[in-house]
Amino acid sequence: DVKVTQSSRYLVKRTGEKVFLECVQDMDHENMFWYRQDPGLGLRLIYFSYDVKMKEKGDIPEGYSVSREKKERFSLILESASTNQTSMYLCASSFLAGQNQPQHFGDGTRLSIL
């Protein structure tokens, strides 16, 4: 089974802090994704990556950055956390070949910014 592991299930940080969310997958997937999930809005794509050191903006990249130094690891960075970034964050991965590849998700990190 594919395993996507997010480093924290719950995280509480303060406004202005730099926050790192980590995600690791064990299936040698090329693609990795970071989503934000809010009630009534579904999942919104923040950033994604096709390969090591490669990244592309999703639909809501403002206030976020990402890092992919190794194929299995994809980090989401909140440079200066704000209260409107309080949310559930989901990481996913998939194979690159073909648009019909499903994404596999981690269990999420529920982030609260105080």
Next chain:
Amino acid sequence: AQSVTQLGSHVSVSEGALVLLRCNYSSSVPPYLFWYVQYPNQGLQLLLKYTTGATLVKGINGFEAEFKKSETSFHLTKPSAHMSDAAEYFCAVSDRTGGGNKLTFGTGTQLKVEL
């Protein structure tokens, strides 16, 4: 641009009753379609997917969905609801012309199953 509409943010059914969760898509080309389920405090789990071929797709836990191109729909059904089906369900579309296997998700439907 592609989009997904899930009609009904909350659906309530009795145990043993038919489950019908609606999904309509908008895409300039025939899409790939997915249904995911999210149980409380968990990530999303793939229920089923439509790529090509048979338009009736069977998934896990007794769910199935039918791709209807003329109606641009991909509704999810289950003949008999079980208490364990209570969860949030997301429909998603992947544009065949796009890169990187990006998915566009609907806003989700919360399914409640009552005794």
